[in-house]
Amino acid sequence: MKLVYTDVLVIGGGLAGLRTAIGVKRRGLDTVVLSLVPAKRSHSAAAQGGMQASLANSAMGRGDNEDVHFEDTVKGSDWGCDQQVARMFVHTAPKAVRELAGWGVPWNRVRSGDREAVVNAEKITITESPEAHGLITARDFGGTKKWRTCYTSDGTGHAMLFTLGDQSIAHGIPVMERKEALALIHEGGRCYGAVVRDLVTGELTSFVAKATVIATGGYGRIYKVSTNGIICEGTGMGIALETGIAELGNMEAVQFHPTAIVPAGILTTEGCRGDGGVLRDVDGHRFMPDYEPEKKELASRDVVSRRMTEHMRKGKGVKSPYGDHLWLDISLLGREHVEKNLREVKDICHYFLGIDPAVDWIPVRPTQHYSMGGIRTRHTGESTALKGLFACGESACWDLHGFNRLGGNSVAETIVAGMIVSEFIADFCQSGESEISIPTALVREFHAREQARLDEILTSKGKERASDIRRRMEEIMINKVGIFRTGTELDEAVDELQDLLVRSRSLGLESRVRGANPELVGAYRLQKMLKVALCVAVGARQRTESRGAHSREDHPQRDDANWLKRTLTTWKDEGDTLPAVDYEPIDVASMELPPGFRGYGQADHRNHPDTEARLSEVTAIREQLSGADRFAIQNRLMPFDHQLPERYREKNECLEEPVEKTR
């Protein structure tokens, strides 16, 4: 048995995994990062539009601060998020952007003087102040009150990931590519590392660690059409689920992005609409203002995706051999803007559609994009159920996004969570609490179990093909667990997925090669993907309300009275065909921002019994402290500082709010 010991095992070499590894390494811990692909090819590289942080440098961002970012995030989440986590996040995001700038991310910058921009389909002139010249600028994004999304043209994720990749090298962190974690090693509610397969040789290695971090990204590829890279299969969530102990949170919260190209499903960034692009129907009519007069194309993604689908259902879509679509028009931004700030979009349109978006409209349709749910953690990033297991980034339910994530808040989360969670991991590893003394027999047991599973698949005479089952799963998910959901379709989805899971226990392979063998890989990942899909479908079936991206046509109202709670799913027994479902209440009485209307989308909802009382308390505190500074008011409403690692507690400076340094 090949065995590696380390302090911190990080599974995932995307933004979240790399930033976590850098954080623990800087605290003097030994760490190893694993990735399915070269780390710089992780899916984070695909992020286009930008990263939210309330720097308030540009003219259109003036007046922005952590309070506004917090309110946008909570409303975006449809009150599903953890408000403490949202506060920790908005407070740390400006530090994260500035740290990345220091490491070399070439953020677009403010240039003083006049410049032209398109807002609400009209050209306007924006005047940038001389004191902001050279500072990091920001663009507009959906669901935000201010222009807050920092960007590097439309290649933000690429720039961030390459910078972090270089920083990992500079910090001497070993990043082992083409390594796949197959199972977590655990006993007695404590995680001890993972069994890992080399995707080239097929050899297994067991990694034993004081802390294990899952940063494996989302599960978009359980859907037939997704903007996600093909490695986003959710197997990190699958291995957590297969412990039988770790909980997954809010798996039914699946985001559809309004503007993926048809038919390929590749994303055109929200930055297209943020920069002034509009949506048009079959008649060339700009329809979003009819539905959302306030935010128009820049309502939150869940709302825009639903409005587009509604509009197509009314017969206003453009017919195509690949189904109906709508148009995204960025031609009104002008060639110079498209070629400078949206150049990846231009390339995507050129190579995958054969069109020039500076002139032609882009065929788009809402498509699966992001998973708000994931491994349920505390604010420290540690699993709520399995000690020594941590998660961050898209694979985690920390829970910053609740039932809908705002554009630009995900890459921001990967870095901020990496910064914060790595501090908690380091504290844990440097405390007596983390000491482990496990027998090698335990490691050998897990190692042998994984080897036996692989051998069984390789030698099985089963007749089922993994590719057939997977294709059916993808169709079920897109057709029955999509943007709009109904109880009847969800019942069918759950029944069919269960059937597929049973069938997946009788797989047979054409190729029995032990090393590089895509058929084998597809086969052993399949059950994990099906279990993840079942958590999504079952969570959606049980949740008889509509909240954020979870939209039930048979239960259209947001029902705070019964559903202001997080869904928790676990997989108790290997032979089960359904997850166990439990719920975690969200405490209204301690919310800084009690539930209400988001300002876009549907206006009516059923109140939680505690909402009125908390609203009165919040109003009374605000009246009592009227005239006090915003930090004092915030601190009375919902203190969060004590939850943050000390090094990130300091106030953020911006032009309108200079701060006196405390150290």
Ligand SMILES: Cc1cc2nc3c(=O)[nH]c(=O)nc-3n(C[C@H](O)[C@H](O)[C@H](O)COP(=O)(O)OP(=O)(O)OC[C@H]3O[C@@H](n4cnc5c(N)ncnc54)[C@H](O)[C@@H]3O)c2cc1C
């Ligand atoms: C096209 C597109 C554009 C986007 N644009 C934006 C944007 O502009 N702004 C924004 O905020 N968000 C954006 N997002 C979302 C954002 O990019 C992702 O949510 C985020 O980058 C995820 O980062 P991560 O580190 O959590 O995971 P990833 O970057 O997906 O990394 C996962 C890592 O885990 C590894 N891995 C997976 N499974 C295993 C396993 N079993 N064993 C070992 N390693 C494993 C992979 O190899 C990879 O290294 C976009 C998403 C898409 C699809």
